[in-house]
Amino acid sequence: MMRDKLIQLALDARENAYIPYSHYAVGAALLTEDGEIYCGCNVESASYGATNCAERTAIFKAVSEGKRKFRAIAVAGGMEGEEPKDYAYPCGICRQVIKEFASEDFRIIVAKSLTDYKEYSLSELLPFGFGGESIK
Ligand code: THU
Numbered sequence: 001m002m003r004d005k006l007i008q009l010a011l012d013a014r015e016n017a018y019i020p021y022s023h024y025a026v027g028a029a030l031l032t033e034d035g036e037i038y039c040g041c042n043v044e045s046a047s048y049g050a051t052n053c054a055e056r057t058a059i060f061k062a063v064s065e066g067k068r069k070f071r072a073i074a075v076a077g078g079m080e081g082e083e084p085k086d087y088a089y090p091c092g093i094c095r096q097v098i099k100e101f102a103s104e105d106f107r108i109i110v111a112k113s114l115t116d117y118k119e120y121s122l123s124e125l126l127p128f129g130f131g132g133e134s135i136k
Pocket of ligand 1: 019022024026041042043044051052053054055089090091094
């Protein structure tokens with residue numbers, strides 16, 4: 001099933017996280033409207049504010065390859081070398097970036113494992129969000 005695949009890829013993507021400062025590894029797997037999957041990890045910087053979250057890494061990879069509409073994202077995070085202990089919810093900046101490119105029925109899956117996950121709509125995680133339609 002597609003959800004299982006996204007969760008497994010998000011768990012796998014944690015392996016590539018560049019996390020010398022927080023040691024907190026996040027992986028994301030993003031499903032495009034045309035059925036492709038782009039993965040991402042968090043990439044930290046010694047100038048902490050320059051850090052990029054796993055979700056935005058996946059989204060920016062996809063957008064830079066010409067994809068503009070997404071159906072779902074799975075996210076998994078936990079301390080380096082450990083299985084996730086908690087659900088890793090997308091940060092506020094990532095929720096805003098998700099809004100930019102999300103389909104109507106976009107799903108956000110936060111997973112500790114293949115069998116332990118929660119699933120949300122974007123409006124559950126970003127109610128009353130600000131989007132492009134507001135400035136047309
Ligand atoms: N992080 C993500 O990758 N995604 C989120 O939604 C929240 C935070 C990363 C950024 C940083 O590398 C580490 O987690 C600790 O904040």
